[in-house]
Amino acid sequence: MHKNIISKLVLSLALIATGMGISVAGDVEEKLIAHARSAAPAAIGAGATIVINGKVVAEGTNGWTCLPEVMPGDRAPVCIDAVWGEMMGALGAKAAFSANGVGISYMLMGEPQGSGVSNSDPYHPNPSEADDYTETGPHLMLIVPRELLEGMSDDPSSGGPYVMWGDTDYAHIMVPVDRGE
Numbered sequence: 001m002h003k004n005i006i007s008k009l010v011l012s013l014a015l016i017a018t019g020m021g022i023s024v025a026g027d028v029e030e031k032l033i034a035h036a037r038s039a040a041p042a043a044i045g046a047g048a049t050i051v052i053n054g055k056v057v058a059e060g061t062n063g064w065t066c067l068p069e070v071m072p073g074d075r076a077p078v079c080i081d082a083v084w085g086e087m088m089g090a091l092g093a094k095a096a097f098s099a100n101g102v103g104i105s106y107m108l109m110g111e112p113q114g115s116g117v118s119n120s121d122p123y124h125p126n127p128s129e130a131d132d133y134t135e136t137g138p139h140l141m142l143i144v145p146r147e148l149l150e151g152m153s154d155d156p157s158s159g160g161p162y163v164m165w166g167d168t169d170y171a172h173i174m175v176p177v178d179r180g181e
């Protein structure tokens with residue numbers, strides 16, 4: 001029991017360290033890596049580069065990148081391709097972005113409860129209070145050239161694909177999927 005408390009303490013300290021951008025201990029890092037890879041189908045996750053706190057902790061071979069969380073602290077794992085990498089970089093820097101081609105990302109684990117976003121405003125100061133707060137289960141996300149978004153629903157409750165952040169440079173299509181379990 002004593003040992004258990006200590007290992008819990010070590011774990012929480014390591015998680016605090018993660019939030020501060022400090023390298024994490026080995027077994028915690030392994031868990032975060034597995035958590036990151038779980039966002040995509042196994043074949044993609046296995047070959048992906050893993051980035052934790054902006055640092056590459058495992059080099060991949062297939063051009064995909066998996067992260068243990070999208071926004072700091074949300075615990076929502078995501079695997080992205082190069083176009084998504086560019087878009088997320090622009091999103092983080094509040095910089096302009098326009099898609100020349102298709103970008104694909106996977107969030108097959110969905111988002112932990114309470115970690116959703118405003119469907120219109122990526123920078124909403126308090127997303128859970130937003131009128132258009134949305135939380136999505138397992139899904140894919142597609143970036144396409146803007147003109148292809150025309151006429152597509154932006155209603156997250158439609159049950160089908162919908163546009164997220166449609167009036168921003170970071171517009172993308174959310175595609176709810178079933179994990180088939």
Ligand SMILES: [Cu+2]
Nearest residue numbers: 141164172174
């Ligand atoms: Cu989205």
